[in-house]
Amino acid sequence: MSDITLHVTDREGVEHSILAPTDMSMNVMEVLKANDFPIQAVCGGMAMCASCQCYVLNDVISLERNPDEEAMLWEAYHVKENSRLGCQIPITEAINGLELEIAPEQ
Numbered sequence: 001m002s003d004i005t006l007h008v009t010d011r012e013g014v015e016h017s018i019l020a021p022t023d024m025s026m027n028v029m030e031v032l033k034a035n036d037f038p039i040q041a042v043c044g045g046m047a048m049c050a051s052c053q054c055y056v057l058n059d060v061i062s063l064e065r066n067p068d069e070e071a072m073l074w075e076a077y078h079v080k081e082n083s084r085l086g087c088q089i090p091i092t093e094a095i096n097g098l099e100l101e102i103a104p105e106q
């Protein structure tokens with residue numbers, strides 16, 4: 001399989017299903033940007049801006065954050081228990097069907 005499907009709710013509450021390639025070393029933030037979602041990603045995916053924050057809506061991935069991600073979300077706004085940074089979620093076959101909601105702008 002080379003493409004997986006992500007289900008994304010945008011900041012207006014509209015749901016989208018988008019395809020994401022598993023063979024291009026992309027992460028969720030990059031796929032959202034490539035699909036024209038308004039993600040600033042000012043840090044370029046270094047877990048240093050939180051502008052790619054998403055809420056995880058199903059159990060396809062763990063809510064466990066890596067240390068850099070945890071540190072950034074500690075300082076960010078609108079953080080919930082199910083917050084993750086899109087740039088810290090690699091696109092792999094294991095996340096097929098992941099449901100996300102894009103968090104409000106920082």
Ligand code: FES
Pocket residue numbers: 029040041042043044045046047048049050051052053072085086087088
């Ligand atoms: Fe900056 Fe993800 S792009 S934290």
